Amino acid sequence: MSDKVKVTIDGITVEVEPGTSILNAARQIGGDIVPPAMCYYSKLEGSGGKCRTCLVKVNKGSEKDPRPMPKLVASCRTGVMDGMEVQNITSPEVIEARKGVVEILLINHPLDCPICDQAGECHLQDLSYEHGVGDTRYEFERRTFDKIDIGDKIQLHMTRCILCYRCVYVANQITDNRVHGILGRGDASEISTYIEKAIDNDFSGNVIDVCPVGALTDKTFRFKNRVWFTKPVDAHRDCPTCKGKVTLWYKGDEVLRVTGRKDQFGEVEDFICNTCRFETKNTNSWIIEGPRHIAQTSVISANHYEFAPLPVIKENQVLIEANKVEFERATKI
Amino acid sequence: MARKLLLENINVPGIHTFDVYRQNGGYRSVEKAIKSMTPDAIVEEVKTSGLRGRGGAGFPTGMKWSFLAKPEGRERYLVCNADESEPGTFKDRYLMTHIPHLLIEGMIVSSFALGAKTSYIYVRGEMMPQIRILERAIAEAKNAGFLGKNILGSGYDLELYVQPGGGAYICGEETALIESLEGKRGNPRIKPPFPAISGVWACPTVVNNVETIAAVVPIINDGGDEYAKVGNGRSTGTKLISASGNLKKPGVYEIELGLPVEEFIYSDEYCGGIANGKRLKAVVAGGSSVPILPANLILNTINGQPRLMSYESLSDGGFQSGSMLGSGGFIAFDEDQCIVRNTWNFSRFYHHESCGQCSPCREGTGWMEKVLHRLEYGHGKMSDIDLLVDVSKKIEGNTICPLGDAAAWPVASAIRHFRDEFEWHVTNPKEAMERNYGLAKYADPLPKLEEVVSEN
Incomplete structure (x- = not known):
C-alpha cells in the first residue's frame, strides 16, 4: 500500500x-x-x-x-x-x-553527574533540563545496589540505570548470546548477569552506546576525560566484522575512545564491533573523514573547532561564504 | 434464599469428585453444547446473557469472545486467569477448591465456543493445593471422555493444562499472564495488539476469569435469557463476593447482582453485621485496588439512593463519591481500624508487586509507600498529603498496564474521603501511635438525607 x-x-x-x-x-x-x-x-x-x-x-x-x-x-x-x-x-x-x-525517573537517580562519564552526552540530563523541575520532593534515601563486575570492558553503575531495556534488546538482537538481563521486580529490578558473568561478545560494546544514562560506560575511557574536552572526529577503517564507521574522540593527539556515530536523536547509525571500539585506539588505524557535527545545543560543541572557524578563514571571501553557518552560530554566542 | 447459580451444590459431600458432580447435573452443559449447539450459537447465548467479566473490569464476555480473530490455519487459545492475588479477593480459590469440575466444565464449553484446541488454566503459584485439585479433576474428566480426543464422539478435541505461575500479582494482568505462560518474565505487553489478535505465541487468545468461565455453565444449561433475568439492569447474573474484614460472618457469598449493600452487610443470610457490636467505618468494595468509601457513601449514593451491589450502582458518582465492583473483594472496616495504616498496607503491596517495567509505577509506588509509612509512624508533614495526591495523579493513567491505576486509586480515594484522619496523624503523631482516629463523621448521614443511614 x-x-x-x-x-x-x-x-x-x-x-x-x-x-x-x-x-x-x-x-x-x-x-x-x-x-x-x-x-x-x-x-x-x-x-x-x-x-x-x-x-x-x-x-x-x-x-x-x-x-x-x-x-x-x-x-x-x-x-x-x-x-x-x-x-x-x-x-x-x-x-x-x-x-x-x-521527577519520578530522577527520584532514585544518584545525580552523580560530576563523576559520571556520561555527563555531557546524557539523555537524562537533557531531559530533566528541558522538561523537569528544579528540585525534587523526594526526601528518602536513594536506592542502591550491590556492585557487580561485568567484565574488563564495560562498567555497570546500576544506581544510574533507568531500566530502559535497550541493552537487553541489543544483546538479543545484535549479539549472538545474551548473558545479562533484568533480575528482580519493581524498584528492585536491576540489570545484571546471572552469576557475575562477563559480558563478552563481538558486539557487546554497543550496550554502551545505547545506554541513555551513565549506567553502562566504557571502562577503557573511565575517568580519562570529560566528553566536552574531547573532540569528535568521524573516521572509518576496513573492519572484517562491522562496517567500521565510527566517531573518534580526541584529546590532543590521543584517541581516548571510539563510539558509533550518533544522530540527532542519540541513536547510532551503525553498530560497531568491540575490536573497533576498545582495541583500535591509534590514529594510524583509521582514515579520518572530518570533524563530527555536534548539535549546537550540546555541551560538547563548546570548544569544538567545527564551530569556531580559524582566523585565516575570516579573511578569505570564498571561505567566509562556505562557512556562513558557522559564522552565524559563532556570533550568536 | 436468593437463587444460586454457581454454588448451588457446594454443600453436597464429595462434590469435588467427578461422580458426585455428574450425579448432581454436572457436565450437562457440555453435552448440550457439543451435541446440539454450534460455537457461534454459544457465543450468541453468552451475549444474550449479558455476562460481564468477573475479574474486575466488567467487560461484556460475549463481546470479548466475538472480537476473537479467527484467521485460517492459526491455533486459538482460551486461557483461564486463576492468578487471583488481589488483597481481599479469594472467590476463585474457593471455587477451585470446592467445586473444580464447574471450572473444567466451563472451560470445555468456552473452548468449544471459541474453537480452541488447547486451553490453559493459569493458577497462581501459591495455590499448590488448588493446582493438584484441578489436575485431578482434569484427569477424572479425561477418563470420562469429556476431555482429550474426540469429546463425546463429536470429533472435537481439547487438551486442558494447568500452568502454575510464580506467584506474582502482575501476572493477573492478561498480557503479563500470557508472557508468563510463554515462559518469559511476566511483564505486561504494550497494547495494541490485544490478545484477541495476538496473544499466546502470537495466536488469537481469550483470557477470562475463573468465575466468568464458571458462569458460562448455567448460561448454557438454562439459556442466556434466563440468566439475564437474574440481576439488575446491565449487571446480570450472580457474583461471588469474598467478604472479609470486621464482619460477623466473613466468607464467600454468591449474591444476585443488585442486592443492596446494606442488606449484604447486615442481613443474617450474608455477613450478619459488624463483628463485636461495633460500627462500620469504611468499605473497600471490590478488592484492594478500588477506591475506599466511608460508611455513609457505601450505603447510599451521593443522590440518596440506596447503593446496590452491581457494576453501575457501585460506580455511581464516579471517583468523587463512588467506587467499583472490581473483583468482588469486599473488605469492611469497623470503627477501630486505621485508614492511614490500611492505605499504607495496600501501598506496600503495590510497591512489592510492581513489575518494574515502566517508570511511573516502578518508582512512584515506592515513593507513595515511603510517604505513607512516614505518616503512619508519626513523622509525616502536612505537605505529604498533597504530595501523595500529586504522585498518585502522576502514576494514574500513565502506565502500560492497570497496576499503576490500581496503586494510585486507593491512596487518592483514602485521602479524598478520610483527609481529616490523615491530618490528625500529622498533628497528633504521638496519639496516632497509641490509638486510632475512630469513627469520626464517616458514618454520619449524608447532608441531604437524615433517615437513611442507621447503625444496625
Missing part, C-alpha cells in the same frame, strides 16, 4: 507511511515537537513504551473514528491513523505528565 496517511502533530501536518509511530512521524517534522524518548531506539525491535516520557495526547483518533483516546499514549508505540490529531507541547496535560515522569 503506497497510500500515505496524514497526521497532525501540534498543528503541523505531515504525510507518513502507514504503520509509522507517532514519534517517528514527529521526528520527520523535527524541531521542538519531537517527544523525548529514553527507552525507544528505532534500530531495536520491540523497544519503547517503558519510560513514558514520550506520552502525547491524541485529540482525534482518525478520520474514520474521531473519538479522542481516553488516556495519554506512548507515542513511540502508537501507530498513526489517517487524520489523527496529536498534541504534544501544546497540551498542558502532556507537559504536566512529562514533568511527573521526569
Whole structure:
C-alpha cells in the first residue's frame, strides 16, 4: 500500500507511511515537537513504551473514528491513523505528565553527574533540563545496589540505570548470546548477569552506546576525560566484522575512545564491533573523514573547532561564504 | 434464599469428585453444547446473557469472545486467569477448591465456543493445593471422555493444562499472564495488539476469569435469557463476593447482582453485621485496588439512593463519591481500624508487586509507600498529603498496564474521603501511635438525607 496517511502533530501536518509511530512521524517534522524518548531506539525491535516520557495526547483518533483516546499514549508505540490529531507541547496535560515522569525517573537517580562519564552526552540530563523541575520532593534515601563486575570492558553503575531495556534488546538482537538481563521486580529490578558473568561478545560494546544514562560506560575511557574536552572526529577503517564507521574522540593527539556515530536523536547509525571500539585506539588505524557535527545545543560543541572557524578563514571571501553557518552560530554566542 | 447459580451444590459431600458432580447435573452443559449447539450459537447465548467479566473490569464476555480473530490455519487459545492475588479477593480459590469440575466444565464449553484446541488454566503459584485439585479433576474428566480426543464422539478435541505461575500479582494482568505462560518474565505487553489478535505465541487468545468461565455453565444449561433475568439492569447474573474484614460472618457469598449493600452487610443470610457490636467505618468494595468509601457513601449514593451491589450502582458518582465492583473483594472496616495504616498496607503491596517495567509505577509506588509509612509512624508533614495526591495523579493513567491505576486509586480515594484522619496523624503523631482516629463523621448521614443511614 503506497497510500500515505496524514497526521497532525501540534498543528503541523505531515504525510507518513502507514504503520509509522507517532514519534517517528514527529521526528520527520523535527524541531521542538519531537517527544523525548529514553527507552525507544528505532534500530531495536520491540523497544519503547517503558519510560513514558514520550506520552502525547491524541485529540482525534482518525478520520474514520474521531473519538479522542481516553488516556495519554506512548507515542513511540502508537501507530498513526489517517487524520489523527496529536498534541504534544501544546497540551498542558502532556507537559504536566512529562514533568511527573521526569521527577519520578530522577527520584532514585544518584545525580552523580560530576563523576559520571556520561555527563555531557546524557539523555537524562537533557531531559530533566528541558522538561523537569528544579528540585525534587523526594526526601528518602536513594536506592542502591550491590556492585557487580561485568567484565574488563564495560562498567555497570546500576544506581544510574533507568531500566530502559535497550541493552537487553541489543544483546538479543545484535549479539549472538545474551548473558545479562533484568533480575528482580519493581524498584528492585536491576540489570545484571546471572552469576557475575562477563559480558563478552563481538558486539557487546554497543550496550554502551545505547545506554541513555551513565549506567553502562566504557571502562577503557573511565575517568580519562570529560566528553566536552574531547573532540569528535568521524573516521572509518576496513573492519572484517562491522562496517567500521565510527566517531573518534580526541584529546590532543590521543584517541581516548571510539563510539558509533550518533544522530540527532542519540541513536547510532551503525553498530560497531568491540575490536573497533576498545582495541583500535591509534590514529594510524583509521582514515579520518572530518570533524563530527555536534548539535549546537550540546555541551560538547563548546570548544569544538567545527564551530569556531580559524582566523585565516575570516579573511578569505570564498571561505567566509562556505562557512556562513558557522559564522552565524559563532556570533550568536 | 436468593437463587444460586454457581454454588448451588457446594454443600453436597464429595462434590469435588467427578461422580458426585455428574450425579448432581454436572457436565450437562457440555453435552448440550457439543451435541446440539454450534460455537457461534454459544457465543450468541453468552451475549444474550449479558455476562460481564468477573475479574474486575466488567467487560461484556460475549463481546470479548466475538472480537476473537479467527484467521485460517492459526491455533486459538482460551486461557483461564486463576492468578487471583488481589488483597481481599479469594472467590476463585474457593471455587477451585470446592467445586473444580464447574471450572473444567466451563472451560470445555468456552473452548468449544471459541474453537480452541488447547486451553490453559493459569493458577497462581501459591495455590499448590488448588493446582493438584484441578489436575485431578482434569484427569477424572479425561477418563470420562469429556476431555482429550474426540469429546463425546463429536470429533472435537481439547487438551486442558494447568500452568502454575510464580506467584506474582502482575501476572493477573492478561498480557503479563500470557508472557508468563510463554515462559518469559511476566511483564505486561504494550497494547495494541490485544490478545484477541495476538496473544499466546502470537495466536488469537481469550483470557477470562475463573468465575466468568464458571458462569458460562448455567448460561448454557438454562439459556442466556434466563440468566439475564437474574440481576439488575446491565449487571446480570450472580457474583461471588469474598467478604472479609470486621464482619460477623466473613466468607464467600454468591449474591444476585443488585442486592443492596446494606442488606449484604447486615442481613443474617450474608455477613450478619459488624463483628463485636461495633460500627462500620469504611468499605473497600471490590478488592484492594478500588477506591475506599466511608460508611455513609457505601450505603447510599451521593443522590440518596440506596447503593446496590452491581457494576453501575457501585460506580455511581464516579471517583468523587463512588467506587467499583472490581473483583468482588469486599473488605469492611469497623470503627477501630486505621485508614492511614490500611492505605499504607495496600501501598506496600503495590510497591512489592510492581513489575518494574515502566517508570511511573516502578518508582512512584515506592515513593507513595515511603510517604505513607512516614505518616503512619508519626513523622509525616502536612505537605505529604498533597504530595501523595500529586504522585498518585502522576502514576494514574500513565502506565502500560492497570497496576499503576490500581496503586494510585486507593491512596487518592483514602485521602479524598478520610483527609481529616490523615491530618490528625500529622498533628497528633504521638496519639496516632497509641490509638486510632475512630469513627469520626464517616458514618454520619449524608447532608441531604437524615433517615437513611442507621447503625444496625
